[in-house]
Amino acid sequence: MQTSIDLVRRHPARYRVLTGDRPTGPLHLGHYFGTLQNRVRLQQLGVELFVVVADYQVLTDRDLADRPAGHAEELVLDYLAAGVDPDRATIFTHSAVPALNQLLLPFLSLVSVAELGRNPTVKDEIAHSRQGSVSGLMFTYPVHQAADILFCKANLVPVGQDQLPHLETTRTVARRFNDRYATAVFPEPEALLSEAPLLLGTDGTKMSKSRGNAIPLGATEDRTARLIRGATTDADRRITYDPVGRPEVSSLVLLAALCQGREPAAVAEEIGSGGAAALKRHVTEAVNEHLRPLRARRAELAKDRAHLRDVLRAGNERANALADATLSEVRHAMGMG
Known part of the structure; x- marks a missing residue:
């Protein structure tokens, strides 16, 4: 039930x-x-x-x-x-x-x-x-x-x-x-x-601790940027949200959308023909901005x-x-x- x-x-x-x-x-x-x-x-x-x-x-x-x-x-x-x-x-x-x-x-x-x-x-x-x-x-x-x-x-x-x-x-x-x-x-x-x-991991498969393809909540902003830069995408410069046809690109678009409280299609449209590099910059900024308060609380709690x-x-x-x-x-x- x-x-x-x-x-x-x-x-x-x-x-x-x-x-x-x-x-x-x-x-x-x-x-x-x-x-x-x-x-x-x-x-x-x-x-x-x-x-x-x-x-x-x-x-x-x-x-x-x-x-x-x-x-x-x-x-x-x-x-x-x-x-x-x-x-x-x-x-x-x-x-x-x-x-x-x-x-x-x-x-x-x-x-x-x-x-x-x-x-x-x-x-x-x-x-x-x-x-x-x-x-x-x-x-x-x-x-x-x-x-x-x-x-x-x-x-x-x-x-x-x-x-x-x-x-x-x-x-x-x-x-x-x-x-x-x-x-x-x-x-x-x-x-x-x-x-x-x-959400897919950085290698395009299911995000998992055991597969080493995840972005930890406690990662620094620099490490987050490095992990996202290494994420799998494709050769098409036009960014679209197509989970079936372009799963890796779409997962990154979705991640940014979740962090920003927006629709994935709108995020993809904003990035347009910027290609994978622009997509990854956008995702990195969205993730780090969204997690900044959580990471601050985490750092404070870790002291005790x-x-x-x-x-x-x-x-x-x-x-x-x-x-x-x-x-x-x-x-x-x-x-x-």
Whole structure:
């Protein structure tokens, strides 16, 4: 099932949202326009927001990143700089909430190996894995996400179209648990489909931390300019907005438009026959202008690393209290205590 943003606006108190990121590196412009802005909007509407720093999920397809605690702090830094309010949102880490992860065991008993193997998101993750083989943990990825969502009984999950299979797994787990144990412990969460546009990376493929083609939120203005100068375009000097026919050029046009709050076609028309060089100058100015306040907040917040750890500590305490209560309900329903 899907929920419209209009319904959320009318009844924000009905919704508890779970979202999050893996701490594999700094967040970038794709995250900012794809998820961060939406989280802030939901928070401002009055929706209860939970944000997981999914450090355990880093293990699903690669070795644990260096300095996982440092990466977690960097995510918190990006969240706060973008406007997530830790007084109104619960920001926590997987590894600090044992009861959440313990839910994985009963949840795995509710899905078949065949169902896990058919999950298209798992297939895509495996295809893009840089390893010759993947661990068994990869196949538990959708069920681990179900534990993330259900431990706090979130009933709304912002997702892209490609993530709907994961959410359907969560709905299946909730429904089967409630049916098997004749109880109503878990809601079946609904999807809030993201309308965020797809931004390509500097190499013309999907912007991704792991592909090294992203523009980090915390990059300096000079580094931002260098990254944009190196972006893939084409030989046609006339700049147009044609996402199908000219995806790389159009992604740059779209990025400028998002930063300036304009229509992409108008941006392309303004640049006209200036070619790739003029386009990249325009995009660089737009990005640096738009991110300047965020980067200033980020630099100020970075001076107090203890505050970032305090935010995580408080969020972990809140998440643990909820996870312990949910696990207790689960054990009672299963006749285990």
